[in-house]
Amino acid sequence: MWNQFERVRISLQPLSLDETSKLWSAFQSQYRISAAYQVSVVLIESKRPTRSALPVLSRGEGDAGPLVFPFASPSLSDVRPPTPQPGVRLGEDLSLTGHNLDLPGILARFRHPRLDAPQELAPHKGSTGTQMSVHIPAVLEVSNAMIDWMPGFYSLELALSRPGMPAWTSNSQAFALAPTITISPLTAPAGDVTLTITCTPRLLAEANVRLLFGDRQLEPQTITNPPPGLADPPDPTTLTFLAGDASAGEYVVRLRVDGVDSLPFTRTPTGLEFASNQKVTIT
Numbered sequence: 001m002w003n004q005f006e007r008v009r010i011s012l013q014p015l016s017l018d019e020t021s022k023l024w025s026a027f028q029s030q031y032r033i034s035a036a037y038q039v040s041v042v043l044i045e046s047k048r049p050t051r052s053a054l055p056v057l058s059r060g061e062g063d064a065g066p067l068v069f070p071f072a073s074p075s076l077s078d079v080r081p082p083t084p085q086p087g088v089r090l091g092e093d094l095s096l097t098g099h100n101l102d103l104p105g106i107l108a109r110f111r112h113p114r115l116d117a118p119q120e121l122a123p124h125k126g127s128t129g130t131q132m133s134v135h136i137p138a139v140l141e142v143s144n145a146m147i148d149w150m151p152g153f154y155s156l157e158l159a160l161s162r163p164g165m166p167a168w169t170s171n172s173q174a175f176a177l178a179p180t181i182t183i184s185p186l187t188a189p190a191g192d193v194t195l196t197i198t199c200t201p202r203l204l205a206e207a208n209v210r211l212l213f214g215d216r217q218l219e220p221q222t223i224t225n226p227p228p229g230l231a232d233p234p235d236p237t238t239l240t241f242l243a244g245d246a247s248a249g250e251y252v253v254r255l256r257v258d259g260v261d262s263l264p265f266t267r268t269p270t271g272l273e274f275a276s277n278q279k280v281t282i283t
C-alpha cells in the first residue's frame with residue numbers, strides 16, 4: 001500500500017553471467033532476464049478476523065512465576081528386551097538405559113496404539129542413574145495381564161510425580177511385545193492341515209494377524225476370544241489356520257501380530273535353537 005509506514009526498497013542487484021544463466025535455466029521461459037533487483041518485504045495487513053488474547057494478570061499461583069526444580073529430569077536412551085531376543089514377552093524384564101533414572105517417584109508408562117489406557121509399572125529396586133529394570137507381569141502374576149497387554153509395538157516413557165509438584169514425563173522409546181503361542185497338532189499327515197493356535201496375551205478384533213508356516217504366510221480362518229464376563233483370566237485367544245497342500249517336512253511356526261513375531265527359539269548352553277513345541281512335522 002502506498003501509505004504504509006514501512007518503506008518499500010527496490011535496489012539494483014548486479015549478477016554475474018553465470019548467475020544470470022542459472023536463472024535462465026530455472027525459469028525455462030522465452031524471456032531473458034537482463035537485470036536483477038532486490039525488493040524488500042512488503043507489510044500486508046490481513047483483513048481476516050483474528051482473536052486477541054487478554055493480558056496476563058498473574059504468572060503461576062500467587063504470581064510466583066514459573067516453578068524451578070534443582071534437579072534434572074529423567075531421560076531414556078535405550079530400551080532392550082532380554083538378550084538376544086528381538087522382543088520381550090509377558091513375565092520377562094526390560095532393561096532401560098538413560099540419565100537420572102534413580103530419582104524417587106519414577107514409574108514406567110507403556111502405551112499401545114490399540115489400547116485405550118496406558119500401563120504403569122514400578123521399576124525394580126536398585127536402579128542407578130543410568131540403569132533401570134522393569135518387569136512385565138505374567139498372566140499368573142497379575143490376573144488382568146491377559147487383557148491389559150496386547151502383542152505389538154509399544155512406546156515407553158518415564159513418568160515422575162511428587163507431592164506438591166506438577167507431574168511430567170521423559171522422552172519415549174519403542175520396543176516390541178512378542179506373543180506367546182501354543183500349536184496343535186505338532187504332527188500331521190501331508191495335505192491340508194488345520195492348525196489351532198493359542199495366543200497370550202489376548203488379541204483385539206482389529207489386530208493384523210498372520211501365521212508364518214515355514215516361509216508361507218497364512219491368514220486366520222477364525223479368531224475367538226472368551227466371552228466377556230465368563231472367561232477365566234488366564235484364557236487366551238484361539239485362532240485357526242489352514243495350511244493347504246502341506247508337503248512332508250518340518251516347519252517352524254510363528255504368529256505375527258501387528259508386525260511382531262512370536263519367538264520360536266529356546267536358549268541352550270551353546271546358544272539358541274528352534275524349540276520343538278514351535279515346530280510342526282508333516283509326515
